[in-house]
Amino acid sequence: SGTTRPMRILHYVQRSAKCGDVLSVISAIDSFCSKVEWAMNVGDKKGEILDAVVLETRPRYVLELGTYCGYSTMRIARLLPPGARLITIEMNSHYAQVAKELFQHAGLDAQDKSAEKRPAGPTCKVELLLGSSSVLIPQLKKKLDIDKFDLVFIDHWKVSYLPDTRLLEECGLLKSGSVLLADNVTCPGAPDYLEYVRNSPRYRSQYFPSQLEYLQVEDGVEKSVFLG
Ligand SMILES: CCCNc1ncnc2c1ncn2[C@@H]1O[C@H](/C=C/CNC(=O)c2cc(-c3ccc(F)cc3)cc(O)c2O)[C@H](C)[C@H]1O
Numbered sequence: 490s491g492t493t494r495p496m497r498i499l500h501y502v503q504r505s506a507k508c509g510d511v512l513s514v515i516s517a518i519d520s521f522c523s524k525v526e527w528a529m530n531v532g533d534k535k536g537e538i539l540d541a542v543v544l545e546t547r548p549r550y551v552l553e554l555g556t557y558c559g560y561s562t563m564r565i566a567r568l569l570p571p572g573a574r575l576i577t578i579e580m581n582s583h584y585a586q587v588a589k590e591l592f593q594h595a596g597l598d599a600q601d602k603s604a605e606k607r608p609a610g611p612t613c614k615v616e617l618l619l620g621s622s623s624v625l626i627p628q629l630k631k632k633l634d635i636d637k638f639d640l641v642f643i644d645h646w647k648v649s650y651l652p653d654t655r656l657l658e659e660c661g662l663l664k665s666g667s668v669l670l671a672d673n674v675t676c677p678g679a680p681d682y683l684e685y686v687r688n689s690p691r692y693r694s695q696y697f698p699s700q701l702e703y704l705q706v707e708d709g710v711e712k713s714v715f716l717g
């Protein structure tokens with residue numbers, strides 16, 4: 490069988506992005522996906538909103554739901570100070586593998602946390618967990634010694650945004666001031682999630698209009714601050 494789209498992205502990056510240069514990997518993915526083959530990365534326009542929220546939040550503990558090829562993982566990781574931890578959850582082993590190889594090319598010290606033997610304590614910034622968020626979220630406190638997340642980037646299946654947000658609340662993984670940033674709240678849309686964060690007294694929500702990655706279609710991201 491042929492190659493997959495994530496593999497074609499990886500091969501393009503390996504051929505055309507500078508090793509160890511995360512910015513050149515990010516721009517190589519954006520040029521491939523705007524000129525050769527569309528892919529569902531958050532992209533450069535919404536990516537700038539993501540960057541601004543990361544810089545404004547200065548998070549020490551970040552969670553990403555839906556790694557896919559790791560494009561947004563790299564956008565976030567490059568802006569984190571040493572000592573910060575970025576946990577990204579991906580249920581598809583092929584996508585997780587491609588993301589890991591992209592992290593390697595970018596020179597991001599990423600660890601596959603699903604590997605049994607792992608060095609004590611966080612030795613690296615990006616921790617890629619293979620599995621479903623609904624299974625892994627309840628295990629994060631115990632397995633990774635994480636108490637609360639300062640920032641959560643939500644970009645997995647759109648029907649899972651709301652149940653996983655409720656799960657994060659129930660597992661006590663959000664503190665007053667925690668920021669949720671959700672991609673695609675307009676296209677493809679996450680109507681039940683939007684209704685929840687915009688009407689719940691526990692969140693202060695704000696919509697950032699933008700465009701769907703690599704296209705002239707309207708999309709946007711929703712930033713919701715948990716009020717405790
Ligand atoms: C238990 C399940 C939940 N738990 C989970 N636990 C762990 N990993 C999970 C879970 N659920 C999903 N994943 C992983 O996350 C990724 C999934 C990402 C999904 N993203 C979209 O669907 C999208 C669509 C469009 C779009 C726009 C316009 C169009 F015309 C077409 C497409 C644009 C966009 O920016 C988009 O992000 C990855 C593929 C998948 O394996």
Ligand SMILES: [Mg+2]
Nearest residue numbers: 531644672673
């Ligand atoms: Mg998305």
